[in-house]
Amino acid sequence: MILNLIEKDPNITQREISTAINIAVSMVNTYIDMYEKEGLLEKEHISTKTVRYHITKKGIERRKFLNIGYLDNAQTIYDSAKENIDAFLYNLSNKGYKDILLYGAGEVAEILLQTITSKNTPINVLAVIDDNLKKQQKYLVNKQIISFKEALDYKHDAILISSYANNEIIYMNLVSTGYDKNKIIKYFDI
Known part of the structure; x- marks a missing residue:
């Protein structure tokens, strides 16, 4: 979800991400740092308080893979609920x-x-x-x-x-x- 939000808006703040997915800002920061270390995104420091995020090719591939897994799990839950x-x-x-x-x-x-x-x-x-x-x-x-x-x-x-x-x-x-x-x-x- 974080990668999706960043891909849609590279100027999104960690607080906006936190609000959108209902987790603490500190957790967003931890995930973003982890994603940067894994090469999924890069940070561009515009100022001391402003950061723009860029999803890398590897990050786009990872987001697509995670989305497919999410859709598969959602379909399983949907099928079970329908049954x-x-x-x-x-x-x-x-x-x-x-x-x-x-x-x-x-x-x-x-x-x-x-x-x-x-x-x-x-x-x-x-x-x-x-x-x-x-x-x-x-x-x-x-x-x-x-x-x-x-x-x-x-x-x-x-x-x-x-x-x-x-x-x-x-x-x-x-x-x-x-x-x-x-x-x-x-x-x-x-």
Whole structure:
């Protein structure tokens, strides 16, 4: 990541790198010194406080090699996560759930919707519930975002909580409204 950032902006500061990748400035300095010793980059001292970095040919080759390794690892994680989602959806289907509502119009709901759409699973998402008024009446993937009150008009088998951050809050809110606990599915409890 450091080599990527430097290649994009040779005038980037160590503090900017630190902020971008969320590590201490001292760690950035250690890595840059190591990269210089390995011949991956060269420093050009513009002034006592200003340094411009230049990625060497060896540094570009190393960055490309590391990027391929990163992509390979990311693909492995992605494939594993997709298998987990597929198994989860298959399990829901086997339990007799067909028409469901998602609760939480964020990244998790988006990934679930994309998986359901691409896999042509027997699970049918009717809509996505969200308490954020700015999201309501918009669409996530291909499903409308609605309020909980509107959701009660939908004939559905269950509500799948698709929020990690608000998982418990949503569950408690559903229970406090008298919604049937047996119809609440918590994705992050499985």
